Amino acid sequence: MKFYKNEPLILLAVDCIIFGFNGESLQILLIKRGFEPEINHWSLMGGFVQPEESPEEAATRILKKLTGLENLYMEQSSIFGKPDREKYQRVVSITYFALIDTNQYQHILSDEYKAKWFPIDNYPELIFDHEEMIVSAKRLLRSKAAVYPILFELLPEKFTLPQISSLYEAVYTIDIDKRNFNRKLLSSKLLIKLNEKDKENSKKGAFYYTLNRDVYKERIMSFLRYLPSWSIQEQ
Amino acid sequence: MKFYKNEPLILLAVDCIIFGFNGESLQILLIKRGFEPEINHWSLMGGFVQPEESPEEAATRILKKLTGLENLYMEQSSIFGKPDREKYQRVVSITYFALIDTNQYQHILSDEYKAKWFPIDNYPELIFDHEEMIVSAKRLLRSKAAVYPILFELLPEKFTLPQISSLYEAVYTIDIDKRNFNRKLLSSKLLIKLNEKDKENSKKGAFYYTLNRDVYKERIMSFLRYLPSWSIQEQ
DNA sequence: AACTTTTGAATCAAAATAACGATAAAGCTG
DNA sequence: CAGCTTTATCGTTATTTTGATTCAAAAGTT
Numbered sequence: 001m002k003f004y005k006n007e008p009l010i011l012l013a014v015d016c017i018i019f020g021f022n023g024e025s026l027q028i029l030l031i032k033r034g035f036e037p038e039i040n041h042w043s044l045m046g047g048f049v050q051p052e053e054s055p056e057e058a059a060t061r062i063l064k065k066l067t068g069l070e071n072l073y074m075e076q077s078s079i080f081g082k083p084d085r086e087k088y089q090r091v092v093s094i095t096y097f098a099l100i101d102t103n104q105y106q107h108i109l110s111d112e113y114k115a116k117w118f119p120i121d122n123y124p125e126l127i128f129d130h131e132e133m134i135v136s137a138k139r140l141l142r143s144k145a146a147v148y149p150i151l152f153e154l155l156p157e158k159f160t161l162p163q164i165s166s167l168y169e170a171v172y173t174i175d176i177d178k179r180n181f182n183r184k185l186l187s188s189k190l191l192i193k194l195n196e197k198d199k200e201n202s203k204k205g206a207f208y209y210t211l212n213r214d215v216y217k218e219r220i221m222s223f224l225r226y227l228p229s230w231s232i233q234e235q
Numbered sequence: 236m237k238f239y240k241n242e243p244l245i246l247l248a249v250d251c252i253i254f255g256f257n258g259e260s261l262q263i264l265l266i267k268r269g270f271e272p273e274i275n276h277w278s279l280m281g282g283f284v285q286p287e288e289s290p291e292e293a294a295t296r297i298l299k300k301l302t303g304l305e306n307l308y309m310e311q312s313s314i315f316g317k318p319d320r321e322k323y324q325r326v327v328s329i330t331y332f333a334l335i336d337t338n339q340y341q342h343i344l345s346d347e348y349k350a351k352w353f354p355i356d357n358y359p360e361l362i363f364d365h366e367e368m369i370v371s372a373k374r375l376l377r378s379k380a381a382v383y384p385i386l387f388e389l390l391p392e393k394f395t396l397p398q399i400s401s402l403y404e405a406v407y408t409i410d411i412d413k414r415n416f417n418r419k420l421l422s423s424k425l426l427i428k429l430n431e432k433d434k435e436n437s438k439k440g441a442f443y444y445t446l447n448r449d450v451y452k453e454r455i456m457s458f459l460r461y462l463p464s465w466s467i468q469e470q
Numbered sequence: 471a472a473c474t475t476t477t478g479a480a481t482c483a484a485a486a487t488a489a490c491g492a493t494a495a496a497g498c499t500g
Numbered sequence: 501c502a503g504c505t506t507t508a509t510c511g512t513t514a515t516t517t518t519g520a521t522t523c524a525a526a527a528g529t530t
Contacts, residue, residue, distance in 0.1 A: 002324055003272050007283040009244030012327060037238050048242040054316040055327060076314055079329060081289040089237050092247060092290060094314060147382065162477090178477065180519065206477095397507070415488065417508075437506045438497040 013093040014059045015046035015130065017077065017137040018067070020102035021154040023163060025119055026170040027102055028134060030126070031066070032114040037088055038127040044134070045113070046093065059096040066113055067100065073153035074098040075144075077137045085129050097137040099153040120170075145171060149190060152211055158194065160206035161185065190215050248328040249294045250281035250365065252312065252372035253302070255337035256389035258398060258436075260354050261405045262337055263369060265361070266301070267349040272323055273362040279369070280348070281328065294331040301348055302335065308388035309333040310379075312372045320364050332372040334388035380406060384425060384454055387446055395433050395441035396420065425450050 018029035033043050045066045049058045056076070064070055074096050081092035102117055118124070120138065125131075145151045151167055152159075164185065165176050185191065191209040253264035268278045280301045284293045291311070299305055309331050316327035337352055353359070355373065360366075380386045386402055387394075399420065400411050420426065427447050432440035 003270075004246055004283065004324070004326070007246055008286050010247045010284060011239055011242055012245045012247060035238075048239065049245060049316070049327065051243050051325060052318055054318065055314055056316070079290055079311060079314075081284070081291070083287055083289065089239070090286060091239070092284065177519080179479085179521095182478075184518090395507090412489075413507085414490090414509085418510095419487095434497090439495070439505080439507050440497080441507060 011089070011091045012049040012055065013046050013091050014049060014055055014062060015044040015080075015093050015095050015133055016059055016063055016066075016074075017044060017095060017097040017134055018063070019097060019099050019120070019137075019141060019154065020117055021167050021170065022102040022117070024166065024170070026167075027117040028120050028123060029066070029115055029117055030123060031116075033127065034113065037086075041127045042124045043127045044095075044130045045115070049094075055094050056096075059094075063096075063098055066115060069100065072098045072100055073150060075140075077140045078133065080129055080133060082129075087128075093133075095133045095137060097141060099141075099150065101154055101156050103156065142171060149188075149216065152190075152216065158196070158208040158210055160208055162206050188215075246324070246326045247284040247290065248281050248326050249284060249290055249297060250279040250315075250328050250330050250368055251294055251298055251301075251309075252279060252330060252332040252369055253298070254332060254334050254355070254372075254376060254389065255352055256402050256405065257337040257352070259401065259405070261402075262352040263355050263358060264301070264350055264352055265358060266351075268362065269348065272321075276362045277359045278362045279330075279365045280350070284329075290329050291331070294329075298331075298333055301350060304335065307333045307335055308385060310375075312375045313368065315364055315368060317364075322363075328368075330368045330372060332376060334376075334385065336389055336391045338391065377406060384451065387425075387451065393429060393431070393433075393443040393445055395436075395443055397436070397441050423450075423454075425454065 020027040020029060029045070030042050031045050033039050033041055045062055047058060047062045047065075049055050053061065056074075059074060059076075060070070063072055063074065075098075076094060077097045078095045079092065080095065083090055085091070085093075120134075123134075126134075141150075145168075151164075151171065154167060155163060161182050162178070165178050165181050168174075168181070169176050190212055192212050194208040194210060196208045255262040255264060264280070265277045266280050268274050268276055280297055282293060282297045282300075284290050288296065291309075294309060294311075295305070298307055298309065310333075311329060312332045313330045314327065315330065318325055320326070320328075355369075358369075361369075376385075380403075386399075386406065389402060390398060396417050397413075400413050400416050403409075403416070404411050425447055426444040429443040429445060431443045433443055434440040
């Protein structure tokens with residue numbers, strides 16, 4: 001038995017804003033579209049929600065198709081659904097943003113798609129309203145990360161204190177006083193110090209740390225401040 | 236020219252979680268469904284996204300139809316889209332939550348719908364996954380309100396300090412030390428004291444305040460803490 | 471080698487937090 | 501009037517957090 005016979009059917013898409021961190025700057029993963037319309041233009045990776053999957057599952061599927069990765073940190077960020085947002089026909093798009101470590105996963109980017117990392121503040125012109133999607137996801141990333149420790153998802157399994165601070169500096173484009181920042185970080189009990197040093201980036205070497213996953217899981221759902229309050233005024 | 240010819244079309248709905256505050260407890264507005272399927276069962280107010288409107292516009296339209304009100308505080312909260320979430324056919328639903336003051340608007344609730352306010356922790360069984368929608372919206376309300384001053388949307392134009400604290404007590408089910416809470420509140424410059432007292436709820440009477448809209452608009456987008464941090468651990 | 475920059479550890483003062491105590495005014499009730 | 505509740509204000513204290521600073525060792529640069 002079917003109801004809602006007079007209600008309109010709509011194309012429902014998901015688009016993924018994939019943030020990455022290469023140790024220096026915040027990046028975003030874009031592809032050259034392989035199908036019409038707007039073939040060969042830069043865009044976010046996206047696709048349509050299929051009958052047997054939820055929008056979230058669709059986003060997971062698309063992320064996996066592009067990066068080969070599952071279990072990424074992913075979050076629904078916004079919905080773009082103005083009737084005329086795509087020139088040719090009506091498509092409502094749900095956006096998801098994901099966080100990954102670019103170095104670790106550079107090599108497994110799917111060859112099937114012409115994907116490329118771009119700096120968050122310098123990427124080519126995008127189709128439709130995809131730039132707006134990025135801007136909105138970036139705003140969400142910032143406000144989330146000011147309260148929840150989600151940025152650790154952008155780091156490798158083992159990371160150093162200088163890496164964390166440059167990640168925060170990249171996301172918020174601020175300068176951080178490492179002395180205070182490191183103290184705050186260590187006092188959070190979120191990090192476990194390893195007996196190993198990263199000698200690649202400096203001669204002295206910086207100790208590696210890993211996330212204390214137990215504490216992290218507790219805190220990921222609770223409120224924390226990782227930034228001095230003066231830096232999170234402009235949202 | 237149409238593309239995406241092989242992609243599936245989907246029914247896209249919006250459902251509204253309408254929170255209200257009557258001066259004592261947090262409420263939620265439910266309706267008795269007037270159409271099949273599940274006619275005469277309690278549910279959230281919802282509807283389908285029409286060809287000429289965005290999902291957000293659809294939510295606004297639906298809110299207005301039910302409450303007569305425009306310009307409500309409204310925010311997209313979640314998406315429910317498992318293929319089998321409605322028994323009969325596939326519908327993806329976007330939920331929006333809205334905040335209103337129940338006392339002020341009780342009378343203009345549309346007669347067309349059998350709408351009724353229920354306490355947030357005691358409402359009838361709902362159709363499909365609507366209860367899950369409420370739970371998720373309530374969680375979002377809590378975490379938003381801990382950081383942004385959105386709860387003022389639940390209060391009348393003129394409100395008293397005791398009303399604010401009981402609102403926070405209701406939303407978080409905690410006891411608040413009014414001495415510290417009022418001090419914090421007044422120091423925020425968010426309130427303007429009026430020369431008028433509410434004598435209904437006490438013999439002495441409590442002074443009315445209004446929102447300083449200028450400061451509010453600034454702060455609504457920035458970070459503030461309105462609760463002692465011990466109370467926002469469990470999100 | 472001489473210089474600048476970056477850090478980690480320690481310290482300090484100011485501010486914010488949370489808990490608690492006390493008081494008083496307003497208006498009601500008995 | 502005395503006693504009660506509600507509202508509001510003021511003050512105190514201990515603790516924690518914050519942001520700034522000093523200092524010396526270690527890197528990096530020229």
